[in-house]
Amino acid sequence: MSEQIIITIDDEANATVEVKGHVGKGCNKLTEQIEKALGETTKEVKTSEYYQTAKATQTAQR
């Protein structure tokens, strides 16, 4: 699945920025500029996928 950034803004102007389909530490680089442009990042959740290295996922995908 190709990588996606999903930005959701609700009707009270609460914004979340998600990265889908990327494994490994590079993902916060992708969203850093977008988050900075929007304002102040208040909460960040890195899921287990964030902590996997690219090598580990290659094994898992066999």
Next chain:
Amino acid sequence: MIVISHVASVNIEIKDLDCLKRACVALGLGFREGQRTHKWYGRWMNDYDAADAAYLHGIKPEDYGKCAHAIAVPHNASAYEAGVVQRADGKGYSLIYDFYGNKGRALEALIGKGASKLKQQYAVEVARKAARKQGYRVQEKKEQDGKVRLICTR
């Protein structure tokens, strides 16, 4: 299998006036660049002290009505206007407006309660601009619950 690796919550700060102008256009509002006063009741009645009251956010009552730019309701000369006011804490601009009475409601109908509609549209413009700058294609979806979703791929 959908892999989500990173989720961040962001408090919107209004820093990009170009995007604020575009947001006004999208919502049918008039951006009055350089207009240094915005229409409101005109006299501080000290009748509002909820958490979002301007005087609780670093704006002195004697400075009410002053702004860097104004946002107006086109074709309605009596409606109040929102003020775009530079924040003292360096976090961009605040949107200040008087929501009282018919004149206030006429403005609030377009900018949303607490200027939420305008802030949402502003955030959409900023996010789209930032994603495109990084080479993403942006698809915009308006959800039934009022959320706007920008799906960025490259």
